[in-house]
Amino acid sequence: xxxxxxxxxxxxxxxxxxxxxxxxxxxxxxxxxxxxxxxxxxxxxxxxxxxxxxxxxxxxxxxxxxxxxxxxxxxxxxxxxxxxxxxxxxxxxxxxxxxxxxxxxxxxxxxxxxxxxxxxxxxxxxxxxxxxxxxxxxxxxxxxxxxxxxxxxxxxxxxxxxxxxxxxxxxxxxxxxxxxxxxxxxxxxxxxxxxxxxxxxxxxxxxxxxxxxxxxxxxxxxxxxxxxxxxxxxxxxxxxxxxxxxxxxxxxxxxxxxxxxxxxxxxxxxxxxxxxx
Numbered sequence: 022x023x024x025x026x027x028x029x030x031x032x033x034x035x036x037x038x039x040x041x042x043x044x045x046x047x048x049x050x051x052x053x054x055x056x057x058x059x060x061x062x063x064x065x066x067x068x069x070x071x072x073x074x075x076x077x078x079x080x081x082x083x084x085x086x087x088x089x090x091x092x093x094x095x096x097x098x099x100x101x102x103x104x105x106x107x108x109x110x111x112x113x114x115x116x117x118x119x120x121x122x123x124x125x126x127x128x129x130x131x132x133x134x135x136x137x138x139x140x141x142x143x144x145x146x147x148x149x150x151x152x153x154x155x156x157x158x159x160x161x162x163x164x165x166x167x168x169x170x171x172x173x174x175x176x177x178x179x180x181x182x183x184x185x186x187x188x189x190x191x192x193x194x195x196x197x198x199x200x201x202x203x204x205x206x207x208x209x210x211x212x213x214x215x216x217x218x219x220x221x222x223x224x225x226x227x228x229x230x231x232x233x234x235x236x237x238x239x240x241x242x243x244x245x246x247x248x249x250x251x252x253x254x255x256x257x258x259x260x261x262x263x264x265x266x267x268x269x270x271x272x273x274x275x276x277x278x279x280x281x282x283x284x285x286x287x288x289x290x291x292x293x294x295x296x297x298x
Contacts, residue, residue: 032079039072197278204254204276235259239296242287250277262293 234257237248254276256262265273270284 032076032083035075035079039076194278197275200275201254201278204272233258235296237262240287240289240292242283242289247277253277259293259296262289263297265290 237243237251237256237259238245240259240262243251251257251262251273254273256273270290274284
């Protein structure tokens with residue numbers, strides 16, 4: 022403040038001195054054209070310019086003195102702001118670096134978690150498929166068990182039917198064996214009677230030679246098994262078959278355990294007659 026007062030005092034004194042200088046020196050210049058001197062006028066103009074320049078400098082010094090503290094404060098503030106700005110830039114750079122590191126770290130962790138999640142999802146799908154397969158296998162096993170139970174019941178029913186059928190067949194077999202034994206006895210009796218009477222009017226009692234035996238399997242409906250049955254009751258040739266009567270057909274069918282209507286349907290007698298011709 023003292024410096025400012027000193028500049029103001031100097032400014033006031035300079036103004037007074039300039040006013041006196043102007044009044045005493047410059048203003049007193051002779052303005053008569055006849056007595057006009059250019060050198061004096063130029064000197065006067067230079068003196069006025071010097072007074073103005075000095076006044077301007079004093080005013081600038083007063084203004085600088087008055088605003089010096091403010092300017093210094095502004096300079097200090099500016100320097101502080103610059104320092105703070107640099108600090109903020111460094112802090113900002115550190116924060117950006119930390120944020121970038123955190124971002125990279127979070128990305129890596131996210132990728133890791135994503136991979137784990139994908140693995141978990143894959144395992145979940147596999148377990149789901151395995152569960153579905155187990156469900157299908159369980160359903161198939163249950164269905165198989167139900168089918169097996171149904172089949173078992175069916176087999177039990179069929180076994181019962183077969184057991185009943187076996188008993189029927191055993192009974193029929195016994196009847197056929199009895200019929201076969203009876204027919205065999207009758208044939209033996211007939212052979213005995215024919216041998217005694219020296220007659221041969223029945224095919225079962227006619228004696229034959231080995232070379233007279235025919236291949237009865239040539240007749241449709243007679244296989245090796247039926248041929249053996251026919252041989253067992255004394256039928257070896259086509260001639261014997263061609264001489265069968267309806268009553269003998271029934272008796273032969275019962276003896277060989279074969280259905281008589283098959284003998285008639287296959288026309289064994291007619292086929293034998295054709296082979297004889």
